[in-house]
Amino acid sequence: MLALRPSCECCDRDLAPDSREAMICTFECTFCADCVTAVLGGVCPNCGGEFVRRPVRPPAALARHPASTERVYNPDGCRRQSALTA
Structure with missing residues (x-):
């Protein structure tokens, strides 16, 4: 079962359990959609995986x-x- 972590690992933005802005990788690293797009270039900084x-x-x-x-x-x-993505 997913942990549904409460915040973005990058900017510490609150991500409610029902947030449509929460993105995760296969290891359940959790980031907001803004950081995934603007900062991380769609690649998890922890494992190199993709986000959904x-x-x-x-x-x-x-x-x-x-x-x-x-x-x-x-x-x-x-x-x-x-x-790295710049």
């Missing part, structure tokens, strides 16, 4: 299986990736 829009968990399932509250914030990784 994170699915939205239905409200009844979210009540039984809440989203994660663990924030992952690593702006240094985003800056390194940004320099």
Whole structure:
């Protein structure tokens, strides 16, 4: 089951469990759509994988299986990736 992490690893923007702006890679690294496009060039800085829009968990399932509250914030990784894609 996806953790539904609460924030972008690059800019620390809040990403609600029902956000259509949340993007994930196969390892569930989580970024906002703006950072994926403008900063990361569509490539995960952690694993080199591609991004897809994170699915939205239905409200009844979210009540039984809440989203994660663990924030992952690593702006240094985003800056390194940004320099590589420039």
